[in-house]
Amino acid sequence: MGDLPLTGFRIVDFTQALSGPYCTLQLADLGADVVKVERAGAGDDTRRWGPPFVGDTAAYFLSVNRNKRSVELDLKSDFGREAAIKLIGTADAVIENWRPGTADRLGLGHRQMRELFPRLVYCSISGFGANSTRPGYDQVVQGTSGWMSLTGSADGEPFKTGVPIADVASGMFAAQAILAALVRRDRTDEGAYIDLAMQDALVSMLTYHAGSYFATGRPTARNGNHHATLAPYGTFATADGQVNIAVGNDNQWHRLCTALNLPGLADDPRFLDNKARVEHRQELHTVLGAALKSETTETVLASADRAGVPAGAIRDLAEVFTDPATVDRGMVLEAHHPRLGTMRAPGAAWHIDGDSATVRMPPPDLGEHTADILTELGLHEPSADTVALA
Known part of the structure; x- marks a missing residue:
């Protein structure tokens, strides 16, 4: 430079x-x-x-x-x-x-x-x-x-x-x-x-949390490692660790279900679109969580990658600073x-x-x-x- x-x-x-x-x-x-x-x-x-x-x-x-x-x-x-x-x-x-x-x-x-x-x-x-x-x-x-x-x-x-x-x-x-x-x-x-x-x-920086409050008059509740307005969007356990999966739209959701060999989940009326998935978040987490728990982290991330769905492992700083990409x-x-x-x-x-x-x-x-x-x-x-x- x-x-x-x-x-x-x-x-x-x-x-x-x-x-x-x-x-x-x-x-x-x-x-x-x-x-x-x-x-x-x-x-x-x-x-x-x-x-x-x-x-x-x-x-x-x-x-x-x-x-x-x-x-x-x-x-x-x-x-x-x-x-x-x-x-x-x-x-x-x-x-x-x-x-x-x-x-x-x-x-x-x-x-x-x-x-x-x-x-x-x-x-x-x-x-x-x-x-x-x-x-x-x-x-x-x-x-x-x-x-x-x-x-x-x-x-x-x-x-x-x-x-x-x-x-x-x-x-x-x-x-x-x-x-x-x-x-x-x-x-x-x-x-x-x-x-x-x-x-x-x-x-x-409260952005959409503030937007939700101004729209409803209700403060946003804590959601742990999950998103208030998207689902599935958060942390899930695998057979050997944990991953973050971030589904941002319905197309990504259907592609993820195909990649994970879960076609019935994509067609379930409770999970057809994001509004329904947010309303039935607990049922979704139970069903999807059980499927992910039977797979290794590497397998889940590979499936998400094939589907074009943002996902990643949860790493510590030693892993971050030795990552060749970093x-x-x-x-x-x-x-x-x-x-x-x-x-x-x-x-x-x-x-x-x-x-x-x-x-x-x-x-x-x-x-x-x-x-x-x-x-x-x-x-x-x-x-x-x-x-x-x-």
Whole structure:
């Protein structure tokens, strides 16, 4: 690949944990110069979120901070604030996920910065929006947004999703909004303020569940590993494991019955079309489940493949990351860290002109690039003697 799409753009990143770093990971992979501003002496909390650790650094931190530079600043000191403001003056966009009000108290709020730098795109991620000071971590927001009410078995307790979806989704939406604001800025020469709430990110993703609620006035019930409006669409046991089968239309259903040698099932009035199959879901699961239980996973998947019906095994991460298809798609990135040795991480989802993300820089040590960045700004970190005299 030639120049990456965001080559020449600078992002100043005041975030930690996951929502913000996941946003800036995407921008960094696309070529932006992401400068990660970390608390002096402490850094991003996730550097210590373990085990597991690689050396003395948490795998959690390493997973989302490649292709970034780290600068340590004490934002409560005059020098730290001066350096931060000068750094922001060189940026196309700034992102922070402090609790609302913190940026203003530090003298780095969006109104203050955009008054100084009108073309700046400034993004704030919070749990519940700029007007709420409630802290919001992923699991809390999964509960308040309704997601946990949809996750789990029908007769069991609510569950969070295995992936921290509130963090990941808000990071993705933040990156999308930043890019859109930068496009508009190049047209209008005006910056923007982006207020992005994790709660809003998850509510916006309720899609057909919300549609069902608005149509009926009834909240969607939990369906476990099955679909609320399609059948059969979910997880079924086989003789040696489990598979997901996703029938999206009546033609697929009839083809699946033929491939599984179950013609009577396709002709059963209870299962002729999707509406009937949803209404008789339990009977369908009982009959189809018994047939699948007598076959191996390999046989069921081969039958579904012949029928052109989406289906797949349920794999663990070891199986996923050793799958040749995963590797061939560039979804396992490997790089050498000068202190921690060989590291691997998931790749980016995009391919542009056939190319995808690479590790240009391994995740930085705390403050690894402080001297370089201060030099770029024409600043020199005060000595201990100077600080003491002050």
